Amino acid sequence: MARIVRFHEFGGAEVLRIEDMDIPAPRPGQVQIRVKALGINRAEALLRSGTYIETAPLPSGLGLEAAGIIEAVGQGVNGFAPGDAVSIIPPISMVRSPAYGELVTFPAGSIVRHPPALSWEEAAAVWMPYLTAYGALIDIARLSKGEFVAITAASSSVGLAAIQIANGIGATPIAITRTSSKRQALYEAGAAHVIASQEEDLEPRLKEITGHGGVRVVLDAVAGSIFEPLTAAMSSGGILIEYGGLSPQPTPFPLPAVLGRCLMLRGYLVHEIIRDPARLQAAKTFIFEGLASGTLKPVISRTFPFEQIVEAHRFLESNEQFGKIVVTV
Missing domain, CATH: 3.90.180.10 (Medium-chain alcohol dehydrogenases, catalytic domain)
Structure with missing residues (x-):
């Protein structure tokens, strides 16, 4: 028993x-x-x-x-x-x-x-947070050194894993959280920038941080009303990876931004990494190396x-x- x-x-x-x-x-x-x-x-x-x-x-x-x-x-x-x-x-x-x-x-x-x-x-x-973040940022978005990445629900286990992965490859993580209550903890966890979406205007803050060039990669677990300011602050050809739906609000389709800057809005489940033996093996290698080096914790x-x-x-x-x-x- x-x-x-x-x-x-x-x-x-x-x-x-x-x-x-x-x-x-x-x-x-x-x-x-x-x-x-x-x-x-x-x-x-x-x-x-x-x-x-x-x-x-x-x-x-x-x-x-x-x-x-x-x-x-x-x-x-x-x-x-x-x-x-x-x-x-x-x-x-x-x-x-x-x-x-x-x-x-x-x-x-x-x-x-x-x-x-x-x-x-x-x-x-x-495994759940690091496989999820790796699959989105590395396997799909091909995030690279020197790029910005915007991460919503940044204080979640996936959000923190994404911050660590971004830092590990030399990208710049922008943590998005609802209020300032977790701001200092996010900085201490490795976020280069923190935006409190209920206290700050998200679109201009993202443009200010990225030098008005916009952010190419967005990892979002929230959807709802945050969708429009996120996409409005993305660079041409950018990719928004949606892996959740925490907001109870409807999610509007941001047609002007998608058409005007040829954006990709990509639904994502970690299952697509787990189901594919080659992609899973690559993910495990990346995560084991990060754990061994201390980059991932x-x-x-x-x-x-x-x-x-x-x-x-x-x-x-x-x-x-x-x-x-x-x-x-």
């Missing part, structure tokens, strides 16, 4: 339940992990509330990130053995492969050894014990966090 987290109805954080369940032995090609820490993501709150891109059959497990020790391996698994310290690459479907539990089972291809210098909490906070906002999974989700939805929320098991 092992404790896992499931929900039997869609709703707020209170629908999450910790239940005791029998966990079958791993099948051929699978690895079973005794979990030490879980990373908490916005996608899990969306799945729980019934608004995610994947609809969960009830009851359902959830979870995209975990780190722990291999408990057992299935037939045909090579390169891993019981006792190895490993992390999970986020699955395409967290319904089929949920990570919230004391004992979880994943395909061997979704398992990586993490650098021994990382704590369990840090290891559980690596997960930022942990707060940790909760497993028994407080409901409180962890409530903190996630408070938007008070700066970095990753982690649950220890």
